[in-house]
Amino acid sequence: MKRCTQKLRSFWNSRWGFFILAVLLFWAKTYYAYTTKFNLGVKGSMQYLLLALNPLPTTILLFGIALYFKGRKSYIILMVIDFLTSLWLFANILYYREFSDFLTTTLIKGSGSVSNNLGKSVAGIINPTDFLVFLDVVILIILLATKLIRIDVKPIKKVVAGLVSALAVLLFGFNLSMAESDRSGLLTRTFDNNYIVKYLGLNSYAVYDTVKAAKTSAVRANADASDLQSVLKYINANYVPGNPQYTGVAKGKNVFVIHLESLQQFMIDYKWQGQEVTPNLNKLYHETNTLSFDNFFHQVGQGKTADAELMLENSLFGLPEGAAMVTAGSTNTWQAAPAMLDQHGYTTAAFHGDVPSFWNRDNTYKTWGYDYYFSKAYFQSGKNFDVGYGLKDKIFLKDSAKYIEQLPQPFYAKLITVTNHYPYLLDKANQTIEKTDTGDKTVDGYVQTARYLDEALGEFMNWLKATGLDKNSMLVLYGDHYGISSNHKPAVAKLLGQKKFTDFDNAQFQKVPFMIHMDGLKGGINHTYGGEIDVLPTLLNLLGISNKNDVQFGTDLLATDRNQTVAFRNGDYVTPEYTKVGSAYYDTKTGKAVDTSDEKVKATLAQLTNHVATELSLSDRVINGDLLRFYDLKGFTKVKASDYSYKYSKALAKLKRNQKKDKSSLLYRNDNKSSLDLYKTNAPELESESDSSKSSESASSTSSSSSSSQAD
Structure with missing residues (x-):
């Protein structure tokens, strides 16, 4: 027994022993993370076997690099x-917790454009158990530092190290072949990153994503006009004319697009x-x-808000990784709503109370x-004026309003609110409703920031009525993406008064508000299934602008014979009949699993899946290949970014010139008398600023009076 113990100790003190221990510890903590930190949808013994197997090939391959080096250097390299x-x-655990997806090369490259104010968000996401993924590193350091394991300086032959690398490659090949047998076309027709991680592992996913990003860059370089033909063929085959009853009913009206940050449909009447x-x-x-829509879904991917803006104003899907506004916003040719409306006599403006570079807006908007x-430089600042991602909504x-009243009419104005954003923080002075009691910190503050957003919106609409702008304007309100991710199922179930919250429930939970409000509009609650991709065709028809020849993947939500398939970025979908979540299919009306053995049902599901995959891939082709540079849309002049400047002094000078030239702004029509005194807000920050200002004026007056007395 003693001899056996000595041999075992001798083995762990060898290079091989340390290497195997490191691999085993890393494998154990990775499997722990897979099963407790991610929701990979693992089903069946084969998938569980692959989940357990997939960390090993890349771990052996990467850790095996250390075997090519001698002595202490080998140990240091392995630890690094x-x-x-x-x-x-x-990093992926933190990102996945809030976004239900994994980090991508494109997203990391573009992180500079979204890094503002992320500190609070990250702090709110972290759980103490997340740090267990560093436990193996700590254990190995302690074992080496206390000399419970001694450094073995004896070299390993390069041939032997090479055999270890070869073993890792063979293991990966075995892993891949097993994965392909369970999910054919894994690497060629996957829109969901969960599948790659579930079958091949997180490190393999990183390689897969890097290769895919490189291929995407090559696509643009090699694209030509012929690549557009299949896109145009699909667009023409699936074109649905706008509803003639609504064509042009908003012609000549101002358009307000109000971005309801992270607001979900379940908040309506909640x-x-x-x-x-x-x-x-x-x-x-x-x-x-x-016009209210109760089956309207967000369709964003990793770009979240950026994807929502892209779909709303271009009717193109966001990319499967990263945000197109970051990767292609500055360089691509677009045929976006602002340019279209500008060329139909509209003044176009975007409002956002944060830094202009967020999501690369300062370049993309051009x-x-x-x-x-x-953006931020145009708005006042003060103590507690900001929360998380910019100015609080009431202040914003x-x-x-002071810029809206100066815009020549008709105008198209997009206002991006931000207060109802994760991690849903709001100071006590602005809280007008109690937190919910789910016990989930992420979820419980949601109603407070949603209420604040609603109050801010109420104040804004009161101002529109007071100025008369409501009579000649169309308001479009939409929730850009989910507020509560699928990683908070128990809390959501409690919010909704349900015993459990299933994957099917989560798919339906992706509904967000979409409303079009206008004086004299024939409204009502519309039950059609649609999403953000459909907004632009809907608005253009209301404004009397034809989209017959536009490259748009959405259809008018008011059209009677439209396809009601709502495609999600990962390839899932919802229709009035069926809902696809991963490899599972449900009856949309009942939520029960569909019998896929029925040949007729099976054929319908296959057709829907193919339709969604085709739509997403063609939209990706348009963006990745910058195909609109090859398309001359009749009646549309291509945009030159160099024609635009958002510099504070230049923009205000331009606004002043255009007011005098056009003579149609609210301010001009009101004999240059501002309407800002009609804007009423109970924002405590502005009240305190006002009180401070009054105190200052009073003090100044007193001081002046005192000085006068002494002089007399």
Whole structure:
């Protein structure tokens, strides 16, 4: 027994022993992360076997690099590799917790454009158990530092090290072949990154993603006009004319697009402790001159808000990785809503109370044709004015009014609210409803920021009525993406009063508000299934602008014979009949699993899956290949980004010139008398600023009076 113990100790003190221990510890913590930190949808013994197997090939391959080196250097290299791969795992755990997806090369490259104010978000995401992914590194360091394991300086032959690398490659080949047998076409027709990680592992996914990103770059370089033909063929075959009853009913009207950050449809008419969370939106939703949609879904990918903007103003899907506004916004040719409307006599402006570079907006908006972009520098600042991702909504919307009243009419104005954004923080002075009691910190503050957003919107709409702008404007309100991710199922179930919250429930939970409000509009609640991709065709028809020859993947939501398949970025979909979540299919009406053995049903599901895959891939082809540079749309002049400047002084000078030239702005028509005194807000920050200003004026007056007395 003693001899056996000595041999075992001798083995762990060898290079091979340390190497195997490191591999085993890394494998154990990776499998722990897979099963507790991610929701990979593992089903069946084969998938569980692959989940257990897939960390080994890349771990052996990467850790095996250390075997090519001698002495202490070998141990140091192995520890560095272990730490870096652990850091990659840790970063993905945090990202996945909030976005239900994995980091991509494209996203990391573009992280500079979205890095503002991320500190609070990251702090709110971290769980103490997340740090367990570094436990193996700590254990190995302790074992070496205490000399429980001694460094073995004896070299390993390069041939032997090579055999270890070869073993890793063979293991990966075995892993891949098993994965392909369970999921054919894994690497060629996958829109969901969960599949790659589930079958091949997180490190293999990183390689797969890098290769895919490189291929995408090559696509643009090699694209030509012929690549557009299959896109145009599909667009023409699937074109649906706009509803003639609504064609042109909003012609010549101002258009407000109000971005309801992270707001989900379940908030409409939702009550907490007997109070409506969103009373202003509820009232608007049920008005007879509001077109409301109760089966409207967000369709964003990793780009989230950026994807929503892309779909809304281009009717093109976001990319499967990263955000097209970051990767292609500055360089691609676009045929976006701002440019289209600008060329139909509209003044176009975007409003956002944060830094202009967020999501590369300062560059993308130029290529989309926005005349003006009012960002952080255009708005007032003060103590507690900001929260998370920019100006609080009440301050932002009030400050936006001073620029709105200067815009020559008709105008197209997009206002991006931000307060209802993860991690849903709001100071006590602005809280007008209690938190929910699910016990989930991420979820419980959601109703407070949603209420604040609703109050800000109510104040803005009151101003529109006070100025008369509501009579000649069309308001478009939409939720850009989910607020509560699928990683909070128990809390969501409690919010909704359900015993459990299934994958099917989560698919339906992706509904977001979409409303079109206009004086005299024939409204009502519309039950058609649609999504953000359909907004632009809907708005263009209402404005009387034909999209017959446009490269758009959406259809008018009011059209009677439209295809109601809502495609999600990962290849899943929802229709009035069927819902696809991963490899599972459900009856949309009942939520029950569909019998896929029925040949007729099976054929229908295959057709729907193919339709969604085709739509997504063709849209990707347009963006990745920059194919619109080859397309001359009749009546549309291509945008020159160099024609636009969002520099504060230049923009205000331009706005002043255009007011005098056009003479149609609210301010000009009101004999240059501002309407800002009609804007009423209860924002405590502005009240305190006002009180401070009054105190300052009073003090100044007193001081002046005192000085006068002494002089007399």
